[in-house]
Amino acid sequence: MAPTDGETQGVKPQLGAADLLAGVPGLSDLDVTLRFTDVSKKPGASLSVDDIAALAQMIAQREQNGASGFVVTQGTDTIEETAYLLDLLHAGQAPVIVTGAMRHPSIPGADGPANLLAAVQTAASRASRGMGCLVVFSDQIHAARFVRKEHTTAPGAFASPHAGPIGFIAEGAPRLLLTPSPQQHVPLPLLGPARVVLITAALGDDGELLQGLGDRFDGVVIAAFGAGHVPETWVEPLEKIAEQIPVVFASRTGAGSTARNTYGFAGSERDLLRRGLIAAGDLDPYKARLLLLAHLRAGTDRNGITAAFA
Structure with missing residues (x-):
């Protein structure tokens, strides 16, 4: 044959x-x-x-x-x-x-x-x-x-x-059997271009890939450890990026929500929120990136983006 x-x-x-x-x-x-x-x-x-x-x-x-x-x-x-x-x-x-x-x-x-x-x-x-x-x-x-x-x-x-x-x-x-809660929609058409990069936290990563992201992209999503944690060496670079563009952290685990008030060490979810990052909640990193990208392309401001993830 x-x-x-x-x-x-x-x-x-x-x-x-x-x-x-x-x-x-x-x-x-x-x-x-x-x-x-x-x-x-x-x-x-x-x-x-x-x-x-x-x-x-x-x-x-x-x-x-x-x-x-x-x-x-x-x-x-x-x-x-x-x-x-x-x-x-x-x-x-x-x-x-x-x-x-x-x-x-x-x-x-x-x-x-x-x-x-x-x-x-x-x-x-x-x-x-x-x-x-x-x-x-x-x-x-x-x-x-x-x-x-x-x-x-x-x-x-x-x-x-x-x-x-x-x-x-x-x-x-x-x-x-179940009805998901209503989705908050992003209006069409998408007005302009935007670039959102996804960076994954990994054991021992020194954070070199974070350098200059605020100058090259319109948004950043971090696939963080556990309930929303990153290495301590990432904290200051992420804070500086968040002063320029929206930075969202999501859990890389694939199930469960990011925390908000459980851990308090440097790089924990409380620390990241205090430094101006946005928690993705139930969304995994891939979908968090799309939510951020869609809102950026629709012209949503920083407060609107934060509300969308909330």
């Missing part, structure tokens, strides 16, 4: 929306009218904030024209980020469901068709209205603000370690 292109050259995005829908058994049995659009065939790793903002504007326009729900398929590398950004930018009542596939169509056990069917079922459900952006994988429904990709290749790669899934698919219907 001759090797396939996927075996010789690696898998590349090739299938359009019509191809994906044609491969989903049971889709034609649903009482829904489907319309599809190919927006981009970029790999998930190459998507940009502007791509997602343009998609959010397209969704808003089509909701005004009568569409009642949306399904977005993309590569899984950045789903936890694109879904959260869509959740920030989408102010409508129509649900936006993001899904994809961990196993591409040329290998046994491809999960794309089942995920797409579940996503359409969720988008078509009245129970999903007003829920913002959701991620559907392996018959689980996740809120965009909590979901993370936790495995490189497993079909069940997506989970919400901080809160758990908010629902699941059973007998072809979404069962929503």
